[in-house]
Amino acid sequence: MSSSVPPSPHRRRLVGVSTKMYFSHARTTQFIASFIDGHLQHHTSTNPNLAASLASKIDIFIIPDFLSLTSAVEQSTRRQTTDGPKVLVGAQDCHWEDSGPFTGEVSPSVLAEVGCSIVEIGHAERRRFFGETDAITAKKAQAVARNGMIPLICVGEGEAGGSPGQVEEAQEEVVRQVESCLEGVDEMKEVWIAYEPVWAIGAKEPAGKEHVRAVVRAVRKSEVVRRREGKGGMTRILYGGSAGPGLFAQLKEEDGVDGLFLGRFAHEEGQFWKTICEVAEVDDSKGRAE
Numbered sequence: 001m002s003s004s005v006p007p008s009p010h011r012r013r014l015v016g017v018s019t020k021m022y023f024s025h026a027r028t029t030q031f032i033a034s035f036i037d038g039h040l041q042h043h044t045s046t047n048p049n050l051a052a053s054l055a056s057k058i059d060i061f062i063i064p065d066f067l068s069l070t071s072a073v074e075q076s077t078r079r080q081t082t083d084g085p086k087v088l089v090g091a092q093d094c095h096w097e098d099s100g101p102f103t104g105e106v107s108p109s110v111l112a113e114v115g116c117s118i119v120e121i122g123h124a125e126r127r128r129f130f131g132e133t134d135a136i137t138a139k140k141a142q143a144v145a146r147n148g149m150i151p152l153i154c155v156g157e158g159e160a161g162g163s164p165g166q167v168e169e170a171q172e173e174v175v176r177q178v179e180s181c182l183e184g185v186d187e188m189k190e191v192w193i194a195y196e197p198v199w200a201i202g203a204k205e206p207a208g209k210e211h212v213r214a215v216v217r218a219v220r221k222s223e224v225v226r227r228r229e230g231k232g233g234m235t236r237i238l239y240g241g242s243a244g245p246g247l248f249a250q251l252k253e254e255d256g257v258d259g260l261f262l263g264r265f266a267h268e269e270g271q272f273w274k275t276i277c278e279v280a281e282v283d284d285s286k287g288r289a290e
C-alpha cells in the first residue's frame with residue numbers, strides 16, 4: 001500500500017520534519033495527531049481556499065523513527081481529506097537490498113509495502129556515526145527509487161572548523177556529492193536533495209542566506225540535475241540545518257530552493273505549522289525579505 005506523492009507538473013514546495021531519535025513513540029503519535037487535527041485540519045476545514053491553496057502549492061512530510069512508522073502512516077491516512085494537502089510519511093534510512101541476510105536492517109520493499117513515501121538517506125549523522133559514504137548512499141537511493149518511493153538524499157560540506165568555509169569550496173564539494181549520490185539512480189524518477197551544511201546541523205542558527213542560495217544555485221545548474229530534468233526526473237531541493245519559522249523568505253529566489261527540511265525547530269507542532277504556512281506564502285519569484 002505504497003502512499004505515493006501526488007504527481008505535479010511543477011516543483012511544488014516541500015516542508016518536512018525529522019524527529020531523528022528525539023521522541024518517544026507516545027510523543028510521535030501525539031505530535032502527528034495534534035499537528036493534523038489541531039493545526040492542519042483546524043485551519044483548512046473552515047477555509048476551503050486555504051485547503052486548496054496548500055494542496056496545490058506544497059507537500060508536507062514527517063519522518064519519524066522506524067518503530068513509529070506504521071502507526072504514523074495509519075494516522076496520516078485516516079486523517080486525510082480529499083481537498084487538503086497530504087501528509088506524507090518517510091523513513092530515516094534503509095538497506096540497499098530488498099531482502100536477504102542483513103540482520104537488524106530495514107528493507108526498502110517493506111517500507112514501500114507499509115505505505116512509506118520517502119526514504120531519507122546519507123544524512124550527516126549517518127555519515128558521521130555510522131560511516132556511510134556517497135557510494136552507500138547511491139546504492140540506497142537506487143533501491144528507494146526502484147521501490148517506487150522518493151529518495152531524500154542529504155548532502156552538505158564538512159565541518160570547516162565548525163563554521164562556514166569558502167562558498168566556492170562548498171559548491172564544489174556539494175555538487176560532487178550530488179553527482180556521486182545520484183550515480184545509477186533512474187533518471188526518470190523524482191529525487192529530493194536536502195542541502196544541509198554539516199556545521200549548521202544542531203547549531204543555534206542556520207547557514208547564511210547568501211551561502212545557501214549560492215550552493216543551491218550550483219546544484220540546480222549541475223550537469224547531473226539538468227540531465228535528469230531533461231529525462232523527466234524532477235529534482236526538488238530543500239535546505240536543512242537549524243531551519244525554522246522565518247527562514248524560507250530569506251532563502252527563496254527564482255528557481256532556487258524548493259523548501260525546508262526541519263529538525264529541532266519544528267519539534268513543536270505550532271512551529272511546524274507556522275513554517276508550512278510561511279513556505280506556502282512566499283512569492284514565487286523572490287523572497288519577501290529582500
Ligand SMILES: O=C(CO)COP(=O)(O)O
Pocket residue numbers: 018123196200201202203240241242243261262263264265
Ligand atoms: O538534520 C536536520 C534535518 O535533517 C536538521 O536538524 P536541526 O534543524 O535540528 O539542526
